[in-house]
Amino acid sequence: MSIVKEFLLLKRDLGGLVILFIMPLVLVITVTLIQDSTFKAVSENKIQILLVDNDKGSVSKTVFDNLEKSQLFTVVTQIDGKPITEEVARENVYKGKFQLAIVIPKNLSTDLQAKIDQNVENIVSKMGFSDTIAKPETSKIIQQKEVKLYFDPAVQLSFKSSVMSSIDKMISQIETKSIYTTFQNQLGEENTKFEQKSFITFKEIIPKVNNKEVLPNSVQHNVPAWTLFAIFFIVIPLSINIVKEKSQGTFVRLLTNPVSNLVVIIGKTVTYSAICMIQFYMMVAVAIFLFPHIGLPSLNVEGHLFLMSVVALFSGFAAIGFGILLGTIASTQEQSAPFGATSVIILAAIGGVWVPVFAMPKIMQLIAKSSPMNWALEAFYDVLLRNVSFLEIIPKISLLFLFFIITTCIALFYDKKKRTV
Incomplete structure (x- = not known):
């Protein structure tokens, strides 16, 4: 009958019940749609960048060709049919119309080749070939060149670092190729071929299940995260119902029955566990x-469905325990509802639902380990992405159940002390 009572309370607030189910669905669909592009190949959504070519030489042509071939960018060299100047590029980027502009300086190709010629001639002369190699008439001082990058002030630091790394690697490959070619010309070996591909390469080893690669996607990350957010949001209706029972005198009438307070708690636990699983x-x-x-x-x-259901069930227990504690301590609905909503958002924030824990500062990474949402989220990831067994998720679901036991015991102890004073 305690379970029936809880369902009747929920039935009387159909609007709140609908929000409890519809809000998480809208949330997970919206967030997943927004974040899905970050998990897809970038070629499906290339970034337009401005290229200002003041060099008009081989280096700028190579940069342009490499950018065009890449899966990251679409190169724009004209706006309204006119070649882009540095001033125009800077203005468009700083206004947010483009995320990036690359400005290649004048005489980059010729000065780069001249600098390489000087270095190669010095090396070859020290090797004892100075008699056969014509020395330069004058030792020209060549200034270091700068390739300027203009970024939209709103872009993330990670995007800047990634782009600068790609541009730096591209320029380094151009320099290396020029050095090899110059050595070949200086030594008079026109038919000599140098291997210019990178000797050291990188290969990602992707885990496999049944000989199929397991590639994470936006759905695998977002569904567990926002499911947990929805589960913990039952803290609000649960705590409000407990406060209502106290303010309307229902709880006092329940205590007059020949049942313990624990039976009432079990009724709430069963009812809201069913809500969480739905x-x-x-x-x-x-x-x-x-x-x-x-x-x-x-x-x-x-x-994975069975183990995911186990994680969801124990996550529900943790949320129920927190809701019971909040409802027991709060005196009014004005206390329970705002505090419940705020606390769930805080637990989600520090638990890794919005920002991955590894991207947080060290102090926040330590704090994250105290969030039941983090325990549950890691358990979901273990099941979905790491393909662990039931034994390996026992520590995390045990923490969730322990959280439920501790919060419920505190609520019972607080209620008993308050009523006996």
Whole structure:
């Protein structure tokens, strides 16, 4: 009957119940759609960049060709049919119309070749070939060249670092090629061929399951994260209902029955656990059946659904324990509702739902380990992305259940002390 009572309370607030189910679905669809592009090949959504070519030489042509061939950028050299100047590029980038402008300085190709010729001639002369090689008439001092990069002030630091690294690697390859060619010309070996490909390369080893590569996507990251957010949001209706029972005298009438307070707590736990599991299965169903129809990857739960359900159940326990504690301590709905919403957002923020924990400062990484959302999220990732067994997620779900036990015991102890004073 305690369970029936809880369902009746929920039934009387159909609007809140609808929000409890619809809000997470809208949230997971919206966020996944927004973030999906970061998990796709960049070639599907190339970034337009401005290229100001003041060099008009071989180096600038090579830079242009490499940028065009890359899967990152689309090169723009004219605006309104006119060649782009540095001033125009700077103005467009700083106004946010383009994310990046590259300005190649004058005489870059000729000065680069001249500097390489000087260096090669010095090396060759020291090797004892000075008699056969014509020395330069004058030792020209060549100034260092700068390739200027203008970034939109709103772009992220990670984007800047990635672009600068790519440009630096490109220029280094051009210099290396020029050095090899100059040595070849100086030594008079026109038919000599140098291997110019990088000797050291990088290869990502992707984990495989049943001989298939496991590639993470936006759905695998977002569905667990926002499912947890939805599960913990039951803190609000649960705490509000507990406060209502106290303010309306229902709780006092319950205490007059020959049952312990623990029975009432169990009734709430069973009811809201069912709500949490319904939320979880709705989110999974949307990720499996709806996402492919709106251009998103489908969530692959093959072989994972049982363990995911276990994680969702224990996550629900943690949320219920927190809601019971909050409802017991709060005196009014004005206290429980705002505090519940704010605390859930804070737990989500420090738990890695919005920003990955590894990207946080060191102090925040330590604090994140205290968030039950972080324990649950890591358990979901273990199941979906790391393909672990049930034994390997026991420590995390045990922490979630321990959190439920501790918060519930504190709530019972607080309520008993408050009523006996």
